[in-house]
Amino acid sequence: MTRAVVAFGANLGAREVTIDAAVRALAETPGVELVAVSPIYETPAIKDSGVDHDAPGYLNGVVVVETGIDAHALLDVLQGLEQEHGRVRAEHWGDRTLDLDLIDFGGAVSSDERLELPHPRAWQRAFVLQPWLDVDPDAVLPGRGPVAELRAAARDEVVRR
Numbered sequence: 001m002t003r004a005v006v007a008f009g010a011n012l013g014a015r016e017v018t019i020d021a022a023v024r025a026l027a028e029t030p031g032v033e034l035v036a037v038s039p040i041y042e043t044p045a046i047k048d049s050g051v052d053h054d055a056p057g058y059l060n061g062v063v064v065v066e067t068g069i070d071a072h073a074l075l076d077v078l079q080g081l082e083q084e085h086g087r088v089r090a091e092h093w094g095d096r097t098l099d100l101d102l103i104d105f106g107g108a109v110s111s112d113e114r115l116e117l118p119h120p121r122a123w124q125r126a127f128v129l130q131p132w133l134d135v136d137p138d139a140v141l142p143g144r145g146p147v148a149e150l151r152a153a154a155r156d157e158v159v160r161r
């Protein structure tokens, strides 16, 4: 079994309902066991140009799972759940009903055309780092170091719900 960290986010539709449904579906996925679900945070949308206060705010958090399936199979599960919840990829970092990113997969460091591990932008995202710390204060982001140190340096704001 491998311990993995999945980040969730949503800034369109019934955000919390969608997140709850997605977490429940993940827990019911064969080969996936839910270990922890973080608190949910209200966060301003981060766009290429920085914080976009005109965009709908996100709800963000992480789930920790133990899984017997491989990283690509888990990504397939995550992308299937996004599609089931109406994810439309209209623009880069566009608003979305559900986003499920694979942050860490058992400490793996890898990159191919579909999947980069750990997630290449997690190190700078308080909306990932803070909830991750809530469920694992000793977390380490492979290749980057202790999540607590990365969180201290991350500038984006998060407000616990």
Ligand SMILES: Nc1ncnc2c1ncn2[C@@H]1O[C@H](COP(=O)(O)OP(=O)(O)OP(=O)(O)O)[C@@H](O)[C@H]1O
Pocket: 075, 089, 092, 093, 094, 099, 100, 101, 102, 103, 113, 114, 115, 116, 117, 118, 119, 120, 121
């Ligand atoms: N660790 C990862 N987790 C999720 N998707 C990944 C990962 N590494 C690479 N990808 C690829 O990224 C592609 C784009 O994903 P998506 O549209 O969700 O990006 P995003 O969530 O908007 O932006 P970001 O990647 O900055 O979080 C996906 O099709 C997927 O194949």
Ligand SMILES: Nc1nc2c(c(=O)[nH]1)N=C(CO)CN2
Pocket: 008, 009, 010, 043, 044, 045, 046, 047, 058, 060, 093, 099, 127
């Ligand atoms: N607050 C917030 N901003 C974002 C988010 C997100 O989950 N939360 N996801 C993005 C692309 O993955 C881009 N911007």
